[in-house]
Ligand SMILES: *Cc1c(COP(=O)(O)O)cnc(C)c1O
């Protein structure tokens with residue numbers, strides 16, 4: 001997950017790197033820059049989309065795509081304890097991405113929330129907001145508590161596995177838990193959205209203690225991760241992971257499909273295989289762990305779930321369903337696309353011509369047949 005492997009680059013690129021004299025730093029930087037530039041550093045420009053405005057001013061550090069949820073990117077939370085080789089935000093970790101998208105403080109967020117009572121969820125994300133000191137984190141979270149219409153605060157993090165000390169033993173670990181207490185005491189739901197890719201990540205004593213301490217505040221822990229080849233593309237890995245999460249009192253939530261960025265050829269898993277692995281793992285789960293949904297593509301029109309593969313007299317199809325969309329009327333209705341053994345993203349799919357018009361209008365432009373691009 002974090003240690004670069006030669007297989008992550010093409011043979012040509014590996015040869016090109018190997019040929020550079022390590023002492024020639026300028027040449028090395030040039031070769032690295034060239035390779036990185038070809039690894040799609042800015043997939044789908046998520047941050048440039050759905051940036052809301054207030055009185056005509058674009059609000060940096062906010063993204064409002066689904067009615068009830070606003071994403072908030074605090075400026076000091078845009079790095080991470082882990083540097084996953086599959087991270088779709090890797091460009092910002094190499095100083096390449098424009099960090100002006102991030103919010104210096106929560107003032108504009110709070111003003112926006114007051115104007116938009118339909119927003120009940122604030123998802124604080126990054127990078128990893130838990131890289132911030134508790135003092136900093138408090139400066140971002142506390143003002144949100146003054147907005148009554150916000151009922152849930154979520155924090156996306158990989159710290160439980162990569163720096164569990166953030167909740168156990170760090171100088172301000174107890175303060176972080178008190179901050180969670182405070183959110184819960186305000187009558188709100190506090191949720192830690194934990195990124196766990198493999199059961200190993202929840203097997204250390206400190207990680208387990210971190211989850212237990214977080215839960216002792218009344219906060220819940222929801223778990224999500226992408227499926228990536230060479231790391232977790234086996235049903236047994238997911239059965240073990242979800243079962244272990246349940247054992248910790250955490251909630252298995254989403255299994256994502258990997259995006260087209262970085263060493264994508266190394267990590268990508270075809271949808272046909274992903275759906276097979278998901279179901280093989282799901283079938284073996286205890287009922288309470290069947291809260292998980294996947295494989296899910298977090299794509300431009302929304303979160304597209306690949307439900308299953310169906311065999312019909314007209315051939316094989318992927319059965320799909322939006323589990324999140326800008327227009328709530330689209331959520332939950334089944335539609336389908338031609339089965340393919342190689343398709344690995346929405347843009348590789350061909351919708352059934354009989355797809356209902358509203359779904360086709362939202363999803364179609366992002367699929368292959370209508371000229372979608374990644
Ligand atoms: C996944 C996601 C959310 C949260 O969706 P839930 O289904 O409520 O977890 C919100 N905004 C964006 C842009 C997302 O990708």
Ligand code: SF4
Nearest residue numbers: 080082083084087158
């Ligand atoms: S934990 Fe998330 S943000 Fe951090 S490097 Fe991994 S994928 Fe990127």
